[in-house]
Amino acid sequence: MTTKEMELKQKKELERGAGEPTRTGPVFVPSVDIFEDENEITVFADMPGVDSNNVDIDLRESTLTIYGRIERQEGEKEASVYREFNWGDYFRQFTISDVIDQGKITAKIDQGILRLTLPKAEKAKPRKIQVSTG
Amino acid sequence: MAIVRWRTESNPFRELERLRGGIDRLFTEFGPGGETFFGRVYPAVNISEDGKNCYIRAELPGVNSEDLDVSFVDGSLVIRGERKIAPEKAGMSYHRRERQEGTFRRIISMPERVDPDKVSARLQNGVLTVTLPKAEEAKPRKISVKAS
Numbered sequence: 395m396t397t398k399e400m401e402l403k404q405k406k407e408l409e410r411g412a413g414e415p416t417r418t419g420p421v422f423v424p425s426v427d428i429f430e431d432e433n434e435i436t437v438f439a440d441m442p443g444v445d446s447n448n449v450d451i452d453l454r455e456s457t458l459t460i461y462g463r464i465e466r467q468e469g470e471k472e473a474s475v476y477r478e479f480n481w482g483d484y485f486r487q488f489t490i491s492d493v494i495d496q497g498k499i500t501a502k503i504d505q506g507i508l509r510l511t512l513p514k515a516e517k518a519k520p521r522k523i524q525v526s527t528g
Numbered sequence: 529m530a531i532v533r534w535r536t537e538s539n540p541f542r543e544l545e546r547l548r549g550g551i552d553r554l555f556t557e558f559g560p561g562g563e564t565f566f567g568r569v570y571p572a573v574n575i576s577e578d579g580k581n582c583y584i585r586a587e588l589p590g591v592n593s594e595d596l597d598v599s600f601v602d603g604s605l606v607i608r609g610e611r612k613i614a615p616e617k618a619g620m621s622y623h624r625r626e627r628q629e630g631t632f633r634r635i636i637s638m639p640e641r642v643d644p645d646k647v648s649a650r651l652q653n654g655v656l657t658v659t660l661p662k663a664e665e666a667k668p669r670k671i672s673v674k675a676s
Contacts, residue, residue, distance in 0.1 A: 397630075397631065398630035398631070399570075399630050399632065399633075400570040400571075400611060400628055400629070400630040400631065400632045401570060401628065402568055402570040402571070402572060403628075404566060404572075425626040425627045425628075426626055426627065427622070427625050427627050428622070428623040428624040429616060429620040429621060429622045429623060430620065430621060430623065431617070431619050431620050431621070432619075436616075436620075438613075438627060440589040440590065440627055440654075441589065441654075442587035442588065442589040442653065442654035442655050443587065443653055443654065443655050444653060465653065467585070467655055467657060468583070468585075469578060471578040471579070472576040472578050472583060473577060473578065474574065474575075474576045475575045475577055475582075475639070476565065476574065476575040477565065477574045478565050478566065478567045478572035478573055478574060479572040479573075479574060479587065503653075505589060505591070505592070505651070505653065505654045506587070506588075506589035506590065506653045506654015506655065507589050507590045507654065
């Protein structure tokens, strides 16, 4: 059971490198949980405001790129009165050292959380090596 | 050496009023709408309005509607809930653990009169939107000016 109170952490804005985004507005680094077992690597990323049509996942060479575009929910006539957070897209990249079975990657987004499953390719799975006594 | 007598103000609240004026000016210069205020309590909220309603939005990714309690009490909106992160299978090793779980409670006092019976809330893609219809007396009314 969790009784811990949540702390407010500001969303971390992406540090701009050489690549300049074409869309204006802030881009945030989503908070993630990454874990693995012998079969797969699982990534959870908090991306509130992003639906399933607006996530791009790309695995090229060993770089995994996650990009989520937000759908603004405000009406046209709404005027901001008070603001504690900004809306923005999400971007994050990881280097994956394991060999991933590209064809079996699955991604699902639900309630603003992306769940990405990256199954390891056969040859990357650990094999127990029998040591024989001779 | 000249001795300057401590000047007693005829109005002891003058200094306080001056301070209040300064704070008011700060708010009109940097807010509302312009500057982002960094709150301390989870979740962070944005407040906006149009002629009919006030809107309060908060990012609550992964919070189920069953674990969320939104109520309107005595002119204030109360958002309470719990964010749970499902425990994963045994034998998993973590590389990153940045997402947090826990309970939260936030009270927002409304700057305008709202109709408490018509407050509605919606959770979409991890974003909570609470729509608070303004009370009749708080809606802007156009007053026609007659020329005599």
